[in-house]
Amino acid sequence: MRLASICYRAAPAFKLVIDGSLVTVSQYKSVSAENAALNKQENPGPVHSFEIESHVDLASFCQLLWQRKLPHRVISNVQGRFLVVGSDQDMLRVKTLFHDWSMMSDADRKLASNAAEGAWVGKLLNQARKLPVTAMVSLVALLIYLQMHFFDPEVIRMLSFAPAVPSEFSGGLRFESLSETFSRLQLWRLISPVFMHFSVMHLAFDLTIVIYFMRRVETRLGSAFALLCFLLIGIFSNFAQYYFTSASLFGGLSGVAYGLVGFVIVMRRAFPEVSEWAVNPAFLVVMVVFLILYSTGVTELFNLYIANAAHWAGLVAGMLLAGVLVIRRKFKLQGDRSE
Numbered sequence: 001m002r003l004a005s006i007c008y009r010a011a012p013a014f015k016l017v018i019d020g021s022l023v024t025v026s027q028y029k030s031v032s033a034e035n036a037a038l039n040k041q042e043n044p045g046p047v048h049s050f051e052i053e054s055h056v057d058l059a060s061f062c063q064l065l066w067q068r069k070l071p072h073r074v075i076s077n078v079q080g081r082f083l084v085v086g087s088d089q090d091m092l093r094v095k096t097l098f099h100d101w102s103m104m105s106d107a108d109r110k111l112a113s114n115a116a117e118g119a120w121v122g123k124l125l126n127q128a129r130k131l132p133v134t135a136m137v138s139l140v141a142l143l144i145y146l147q148m149h150f151f152d153p154e155v156i157r158m159l160s161f162a163p164a165v166p167s168e169f170s171g172g173l174r175f176e177s178l179s180e181t182f183s184r185l186q187l188w189r190l191i192s193p194v195f196m197h198f199s200v201m202h203l204a205f206d207l208t209i210v211i212y213f214m215r216r217v218e219t220r221l222g223s224a225f226a227l228l229c230f231l232l233i234g235i236f237s238n239f240a241q242y243y244f245t246s247a248s249l250f251g252g253l254s255g256v257a258y259g260l261v262g263f264v265i266v267m268r269r270a271f272p273e274v275s276e277w278a279v280n281p282a283f284l285v286v287m288v289v290f291l292i293l294y295s296t297g298v299t300e301l302f303n304l305y306i307a308n309a310a311h312w313a314g315l316v317a318g319m320l321l322a323g324v325l326v327i328r329r330k331f332k333l334q335g336d337r338s339e
Helices: 025-031 035-039 059-067 088-102 106-117 119-130 132-151 155-159 178-183 200-221 223-245 254-270 281-295 298-302 308-338
Strands: 021-023 047-051 073-077 080-085 164-166 173-175
Touching (some): 047 088, 132 200, 200 254, 223 254, 254 281, 281 298
16 A cells, blocks of 8 residues: 555644554554554564544655655554654654654645755765766766757767768768768767667666766776776777678667676676675676677567677777776786885
């Protein structure tokens, strides 16, 4: 049963009938037969509850508790209405919040609720300040996806590895050669294809993996290195995809994602004590298994064409980059010991 279904609206009146009390299992069963479900144990321990008059509208208060990540349950029966939590610490916090909330006007309660709802925005902005490269890559990919699919598809021509131009012979379109493109100093095309995604699932998968691994790299090695890592892997994977397929229209962060996977695989093996590299090995194995599966061409049976060259190139680039760091670190340690 959802909490909203048992939070009743009524004229506001606030009176704490029973100041927080400790209720044993047998006593609590007399209040509600749902004790076992609440505790999810065969022999649940004591729970903490207090009674609140039935005419008090708890809807906004319950919302506030969930926003503060305070698990609770509201039980109503013939004996009264009880707000139940699982620990002394939670009870103390709930009592304090209830006291403050009961003193508020309706307008103040609404402000408190909105402030709690907006707390995730503050947390998100705080994370963006701590991890600016991860945030920038994610935001640019999202904005370009929206531009491609909802506003101006012409952005695809601007971001592809080489642009499509009118053909002098066929009257149709052709893709420029790289020499033509870069002779006009369109250097952004070296990296720009990684920001193009052709479906929402494509975008969601790539962003999930990139954020998961890049925040580890950026937290441990800094934003400057994370940006360098992103650029090197992205450019290398783009060149590989173009070289092996001669296609200029491809896109996605998955080459970067696999580069970060390769980077973490090497760093995890070299520095297992570092918490940022402590990724579940089963997850890494699954990523590599999917890479091998994609490379068999099985997805093409479903008209799903994967940039496998970019994936493999990204994986190799990430592992090589990590290898350089590991070797450099070992030489530095040897130098320190010799001194």
